Amino acid sequence: MDILLLNWKSRDQLLLQSGTGGFVDATIKNLPLSRHLNTTSAVTGDLDGDGDLDLLVGNGWWSSEDSTEVLWSNSKLLMNSGNGRFTDGSHTRLPGHLPRIGVSAVKLIDIDGDMDLDVVVGRSLARNQIWINDGGGAFHETRLLK
Numbered sequence: 001m002d003i004l005l006l007n008w009k010s011r012d013q014l015l016l017q018s019g020t021g022g023f024v025d026a027t028i029k030n031l032p033l034s035r036h037l038n039t040t041s042a043v044t045g046d047l048d049g050d051g052d053l054d055l056l057v058g059n060g061w062w063s064s065e066d067s068t069e070v071l072w073s074n075s076k077l078l079m080n081s082g083n084g085r086f087t088d089g090s091h092t093r094l095p096g097h098l099p100r101i102g103v104s105a106v107k108l109i110d111i112d113g114d115m116d117l118d119v120v121v122g123r124s125l126a127r128n129q130i131w132i133n134d135g136g137g138a139f140h141e142t143r144l145l146k
Contacts, residue, residue, distance in 0.1 A: 004055070006039040012057065016084065030085045031078065038073045038102075045108040045117045048137030052080040054089075056119060060102035075103050075121075079137065093138045095131060 003015040003023060014031050015023040041058040048054060059073035077093050078086035105122035112118060112132055119131040119139060131139035 004042060004044075006042055006057075008038055008040075012039050012042075026084070032086060032088045040103060041105045043106050043108050047077070047108075047117055047133060048079060049116065049135065050080075050082065052082050054078060054080050054137065055086060056106050056108070058103035058106040058121065060104060060124065075106070077137075077139075089137065095129075095139060095141045 002017045003013075005013040005015065007013065011027065012031065013025060013027045016026045016030075018024045038060045039057055040060040043056050044053040045056075046053060047056070055076075055078040057076045057078065059075050061073070074090065075094070077089045079089040079093070080086055102124045103121055104124040107120040107122075108117040109120060110117060111120070111130060114133075114135065116133040116135050118133050121129040121131065123129065130142050132142050133139055
């Protein structure tokens with residue numbers, strides 16, 4: 001992945017090197033995302049141990065200019081298929097009770113010392129969270145933060 005553009009109130013974009021010094025927009029072909037994401041942060045790392053970079057996208061919320069509508073977007077875990085294409089693993093790999101409250105930051109770190117990447121989630125309107133990786137790229141929330 002060469003450039004991932006994080007966008008607010010519109011779809012994120014994935015730009016890949018063309019081989020001639022330019023970039024090709026590979027968003028439609030490679031990212032399975034909805035058009036309203038409200039992305040606040042993203043991190044890449046090998047979350048499932050297969051040697052390629054997966055993508056965790058932290059999404060927030062926004063209100064319309066007249067404040068009559070608030071749009072929420074759940075964070076997404078996008079698993080790299082090995083060819084630069086991503087599939088949405090959010091429903092099967094992230095904690096099932098994901099709140100719809102905005103995520104302001106995500107960080108990958110091995111918290112429990114088992115040599116895989118866990119996730120620290122910073123949230124704007126609720127308590128922060130730690131998600132522990134089971135070693136295969138599925139996560140559960142832990143109560144290490146109070």
